[in-house]
Every structure is written in structure tokens, then in C-alpha cells.
Amino acid sequence: MTRAFRLIVIGLFAVAIAAVPLLFDGFIVTLLNYIGIYTLITLGLVLLTGCGGITSFGQAAFVGIGAYATAYLTTAIGWSPWIGLLVAIALTSFVALALGYITLHLGGHYLPLTTIAWGVAIYLSFGNFQFLGAHGGIGDIPPVSLFGYAFDEPQKLYYIIWAFCGVALIAAANLLRSRQGRAIRALRGGKGMSESLGIDVFWVRLCVFVIAAALAGVSGWLYAHMTRFVSPAPFDLKAGIEYLLMAVLGGAGTISGALVGAAAVALAKNWLQDLLPHITSNSANLEIVVFGCLFILLLHKSRSGIVPLVRQYLPFKTDMTAPPAKGSGVSLPEIAPPGRGSVLLNVDGMTKRFGGLVAVDNVSFEVKAGTITALIGPNGAGKSTSFNLITGALKLTAGHVTFAGRDLSGVKPHEVVSLGMARTFQHVKLRPTMTLLENVMLGCYQRTRSGFIAGALKLDGVEERAVYNEAMRELERVGLADKAHDLAGNLALGQQRVLEVARALAAGPLLIMLDEPAAGLRSLEKKALAELLRGLRADGKSILLVEHDMDFVMSLADRVVVLDFGKKLAEGAPAEIQANPAVQEAYLGSIE
Numbered sequence: 069m070t071r072a073f074r075l076i077v078i079g080l081f082a083v084a085i086a087a088v089p090l091l092f093d094g095f096i097v098t099l100l101n102y103i104g105i106y107t108l109i110t111l112g113l114v115l116l117t118g119c120g121g122i123t124s125f126g127q128a129a130f131v132g133i134g135a136y137a138t139a140y141l142t143t144a145i146g147w148s149p150w151i152g153l154l155v156a157i158a159l160t161s162f163v164a165l166a167l168g169y170i171t172l173h174l175g176g177h178y179l180p181l182t183t184i185a186w187g188v189a190i191y192l193s194f195g196n197f198q199f200l201g202a203h204g205g206i207g208d209i210p211p212v213s214l215f216g217y218a219f220d221e222p223q224k225l226y227y228i229i230w231a232f233c234g235v236a237l238i239a240a241a242n243l244l245r246s247r248q249g250r251a252i253r254a255l256r257g258g259k260g261m262s263e264s265l266g267i268d269v270f271w272v273r274l275c276v277f278v279i280a281a282a283l284a285g286v287s288g289w290l291y292a293h294m295t296r297f298v299s300p301a302p303f304d305l306k307a308g309i310e311y312l313l314m315a316v317l318g319g320a321g322t323i324s325g326a327l328v329g330a331a332a333v334a335l336a337k338n339w340l341q342d343l344l345p346h347i348t349s350n351s352a353n354l355e356i357v358v359f360g361c362l363f364i365l366l367l368h369k370s371r372s373g374i375v376p377l378v379r380q381y382l383p384f385k386t387d388m389t390a391p392p393a394k395g396s397g398v399s400l401p402e403i404a405p406p407g408r409g410s411v412l413l414n415v416d417g418m419t420k421r422f423g424g425l426v427a428v429d430n431v432s433f434e435v436k437a438g439t440i441t442a443l444i445g446p447n448g449a450g451k452s453t454s455f456n457l458i459t460g461a462l463k464l465t466a467g468h469v470t471f472a473g474r475d476l477s478g479v480k481p482h483e484v485v486s487l488g489m490a491r492t493f494q495h496v497k498l499r500p501t502m503t504l505l506e507n508v509m510l511g512c513y514q515r516t517r518s519g520f521i522a523g524a525l526k527l528d529g530v531e532e533r534a535v536y537n538e539a540m541r542e543l544e545r546v547g548l549a550d551k552a553h554d555l556a557g558n559l560a561l562g563q564q565r566v567l568e569v570a571r572a573l574a575a576g577p578l579l580i581m582l583d584e585p586a587a588g589l590r591s592l593e594k595k596a597l598a599e600l601l602r603g604l605r606a607d608g609k610s611i612l613l614v615e616h617d618m619d620f621v622m623s624l625a626d627r628v629v630v631l632d633f634g635k636k637l638a639e640g641a642p643a644e645i646q647a648n649p650a651v652q653e654a655y656l657g658s659i660e
């Protein structure tokens with residue numbers, strides 16, 4: 069979708085929204101008010117669950133905190149609802165910060181389970197605090213007013229609700245296109261991939277968790293001043309599940325999905341509330357059953373939700389990538405390369421035990437600046453484990469790794485890339501739903517600084533242009549520039565490996581660590597890759613590679629280190645290694 073077309077769509081949507089209270093009755097306006105309030109909560113879940121992969125059943129509790137905060141302050145203390153808004157945002161953010169700090173390091177299904185636990189705990193607390201009116205709740209909440217004008221009717225508050233929605237939708241869309249937005253979208257690729265790009269996974273997860281909670285808090289504030297009454301019931305676990313359903317139904321990874329999902333569930337609920345009493349006297353329970361069936365149907369038909377399903381049939385594609393850069397006055401910071409031939413990486417007595425298994429046993433070697441070093445050996449020899457130890461993805465049991473003169477013990481995995489070390493993986497780790505360009509732009513993460521606010525407010529234009537230019541340069545270098553706007557998931561495996569190399573290069577590394585880069589490549593592609601690596605060496609880059617294709621290795625490497633059963637078996641120039649009887653027996657003989 070072109071920028072102009074997108075602006076026209078947004079403009080028409082804004083005009084339509086603005087006209088509604090003038091054209092429709094109170095019932096429709098109230099329904100739209102609820103849709104707007106739900107959209108804010110769902111938008112948080114789009115960022116948190118759809119993009120960041122963190123499933124939360126507890127968002128209703130944050131809505132409750134926002135609602136109760138303003139209800140209490142405006143009724144018991146008599147403060148302005150606008151102060152109530154600030155406190156609602158601050159309180160939900162603070163509670164999210166505390167809960168996130170304690171729980172977000174958990175993986176798998178443990179984290180969603182904790183969201184149920186704290187969601188229920190917060191909901192139950194509302195009913196137990198006397199100063200919050202216990203189960204009776206708080207009534208007589210004043211309306212929001214601005215310069216003496218009270219937004220005391222649904223038709224009036226409608227504009228406030230949709231103004232908040234509009235700002236939040238645009239800010240979230242900007243955020244997802246920015247540096248930190250790409251980091252959020254990378255989270256689903258796993259910790260190993262994100263950390264290798266320099267992303268502090270815990271910190272990004274915490275930030276997106278707080279943003280989602282703050283959006284729920286704002287929604288709670290709007291809810292309190294719309295209904296003018298709060299009680300615990302609307303903030304229970306069932307509501308939390310419904311919000312999650314909205315996000316999944318709309319399209320959990322899409323901004324417009326928040327609006328579509330919120331509208332779909334609100335309309336369906338409304339329709340069911342009219343219909344079900346004709347069928348049963350216990351319509352509330354049947355409503356849940358119908359929702360459950362709809363959910364199952366959706367997961368069968370389109371797991372990614374309504375928006376991605378509809379998008380397949382649209383005549384244009386949406387592209388999250390920054391527009392082509394105009395002007396080239398900015399460039400990303402480079403790390404000064406060490407003198408050619410100086411020791412860049414020193415591995416000394418590196419050892420790793422997994423229980424009783426010694427996967428890497430007292431291995432030592434060096435990589436000199438401007439050279440290609442290959443790490444070879446039979447399956448299970450400890451090559452990938454060595455990579456993970458050097459990059460900090462695994463902790464050493466014993467030994468030292470020194471890079472560019474710095475001892476890496478104590479350096480966190482996501483900090484290593486900023487020292488000038490970038491890597492690829494034996495099993496390719498890309499984001500298949502992001503374009504090639506976005507995947508490579510992710511590689512620039514550590515060379516840039518824009519934060520969440522800069523991204524949401526689009527204050528990062530200069531840096532984004534530089535990132536775009538750098539990513540295109542690396543895609544051209546590896547021969548994938550013509551596919552820059554395609555999805556990475558549509559590439560053949562060989563090309564995905566090459567894309568990973570481009571992403572590693574975008575980090576501006578001194579040392580590029582390639583784990584089986586030629587696996588799955590056809591012979592012409594291998595030749596092109598070998599040429600690329602020679603070119604990088606000529607530019608002063610150092611390369612450490614693990615590879616099973618011996619023709620590829622021997623024609624390329626300056627030095628070869630052979631591992632066998634975790635131990636270093638031999639080290640030398642390719643010709644020496646090929647002539648080494650021990651290596652012949654342990655490895656080279658067996659692969660011919």
C-alpha cells in the first residue's frame with residue numbers, strides 16, 4: 069500500500085468515525101465506545117502476544133487498576149479525572165514493571181500461567197478492599213471535562229475515546245516499524261536469535277509488557293468515566309480471556325487486527341445477548357460456549373486471524389519497511405578494525421560439560437585479524453557448542469575467551485555483538501514473516517540507539533534511513549537486493565543462509581562466525597558465497613566458520629582447527645590438515 073493511499077484510507081476512516089455521533093442513535097454510539105475501549109486493550113495484546121509472543125490472560129486486571137485508580141481519586145479525594153488518567157497510567161505501569169520483573173524470565177507455558185495467577189489475585193483484591201467499595205464498587209464517578217465542557221454523555225465521550233484510540237493505533241504502527249518494534253517482532257524468533265543481534269531480550273519483553281499494561285490502564289480510565297461506576301466483575305479472568313480472543317481473532321500480529329478483533333467480539337456479544345435468551349434461560353454460559361466454538365473454527369480456518377485472512381485477497385501488499393532513503397548524509401558507527409595479522413580472538417582452555425559429557429575439552433586456538441579460520445570435525449565433535457561458548461550463548465565450564473583484547477567472561481550474550489562479533493546459526497534463525505530487508509535491518513540493532521518513544525513518535529527518521537541504507541547495501545553484497553521486500557519465509561533454504569550472512573554483516577562485525585553457511589547451497593551459490601567471504605577477508609574482516617564441505621573449507625581457509633570428541637585433534641594450514649594421518653583417520657577419511 070502506498071503512503072498516499074494509506075493516508076487516504078486513514079483520513080476517510082477518521083471522517084467516518086467523527087460523523088458517527090451525528091448520524092446514529094445512542095445505542096450504536098455506546099457500542100462503538102465499548103469497541104474503542106476494547107481496541108486499546110487489544111492493541112496492547114497485539115504488541116505483547118501477537119508480536120512479542122508473550123501470552124497474557126491478565127490484561128483485564130490492568131484495566132481494573134486504571135479504572136479503580138481514577139474512580140477512587142475522583143470520588144474520595146475529588147481530584148480531576150485528568151490527574152486520574154496520569155495516576156492510572158503510572159500505577160498500571162508500575163504494577164506491570166513489578167510483575168514483569170518477577171515473571172518475564174519464565175519461558176514456555178509457565179509465563180501464561182503466571183498471568184492467570186496475578187490476574188485472578190488482582191481481580192479478587194478489588195472486591196476485598198473496603199476503601200474501593202469492596203464488592204459494591206465505587207459509584208458517582210464524575211465525567212471527564214475539558215475547559216469547563218463535560219463529556220457526560222456517550223455521544224460526547226465518544227470523541228475522547230476515539231481520539232485516544234487513533235493516537236494509540238498510529239503510535240503502535242510507528243513503533244512496530246521502528247528499531248524497537250523490530251526487536252519486539254524478533255522476540256518470537258527465540259532468545260538465541262534475538263541475543264545474537266544485540267537485543268536485551270528481558271528488557272524488551274519488560275518494556276512491551278509495561279506498554280500493554282499502560283494501554284489497558286488508559287482503557288480502564290475511559291471505562292470508569294463512561295460507566296461512572298466500577299465494580300470488580302468486569303475485570304475478572306473471563307474478561308481477560310475475551311481480550312485475548314479479540315487479539316487472536318483480529319490478527320494477533322497486526323495493528324488493524326486490534327480494531328477488527330475488538331469490533332468482531334463486541335458485535336458478536338451484542339448479537340448473542342439478543343439471540344440466546346430466546347434459546348435458553350442460562351444465556352451467559354451458552355455465550356461462552358458459542359465463543360469457544362467460534363474460536364476453534366477460526367483456528368482451523370485462519371490461525372493468524374481475520375486481518376491476515378482478508379489481506380490475502382487484497383490487490384496490494386502492506387510493507388512494514390521504512391520508505392526508501394532520500395539523501396545519504398548519515399552512516400552507522402563502525403568499530404575500528406585491528407591491524408591485519410594481530411590476534412582478534414583468543415580461545416584458551418575452553419571447556420564445556422553437560423552433566424557427565426565433556427562436549428568441549430580444553431580447546432585453545434586463535435583467530436587473526438583479516439583471516440579465515442575453519443573449525444571442522446565429525447558430527448558431535450563440539451563445533452556448535454564452541455560457537456555458543458565463544459558468543460556467550462553458553463557459559464564456559466572452564467577456560468577463557470578473549471576478543472579484541474577483552475576477556476569475555478561476565479559479558480552478557482547480547483553485549484558481545486557490540487564488541488564486533490556477529491554470527492549465523494546451524495539451523496537458520498530468521499523471522500519468516502518479516503521481509504528480507506527487515507531481517508537485515510535487525511542486524512543493525514546494536515549500531516543504533518532509538519528507543520520506544522522515538523519510534524512511536526517517529527523521531528528516528530535519520531537513524532532509520534541509515535539502517536535502511538546499510539541493510540540494502542548488505543543485501544546487494546550477498547545478491548538478494550532484488551528480493552528485499554519479499555518475506556524471508558518464502559526463500560529457499562540456501563538463500564535463507566545467505567540472508568543470515570547479510571544480517572550478520574549489517575552488525576558491522578570484526579569477526580563473522582558462520583555455522584555451516586554452505587549447507588543446502590547449490591554449487592553456484594557455494595561459489596558465490598566463497599567469493600563473498602574472500603571479499604570480506606580482503607576488506608580486513610575475520611571469519612570463523614564451521615563447515616562440513618571440505619572442498620569449500622580447504623579452498624577458502626587460511627587455518628583449520630580440527631575437533632574430535634570435544635578435543636582439539638590438529639591445527640594448521642589446509643594442506644597440513646589434509647596430510648595429517650590422525651585427521652584422515654578421524655574425519656577426512658570418513659567423509660569421502
Ligand SMILES: Nc1ncnc2c1ncn2[C@@H]1O[C@H](COP(=O)(O)OP(=O)(O)OP(=O)(O)O)[C@@H](O)[C@H]1O
Pocket residue numbers: 422425427445446447448449450451452453454494
Ligand atoms: N545443550 C546440550 N545439552 C547436552 N548435551 C549437548 C548440548 N548441546 C550439545 N550437546 C552434546 O555435545 C556434543 C557436541 O555437540 P555439538 O552440537 O557442539 O557438535 P557439532 O560438532 O556441532 O556437531 P554437528 O556437526 O552434528 O553439528 C554432542 O554430543 C551433543 O549431543
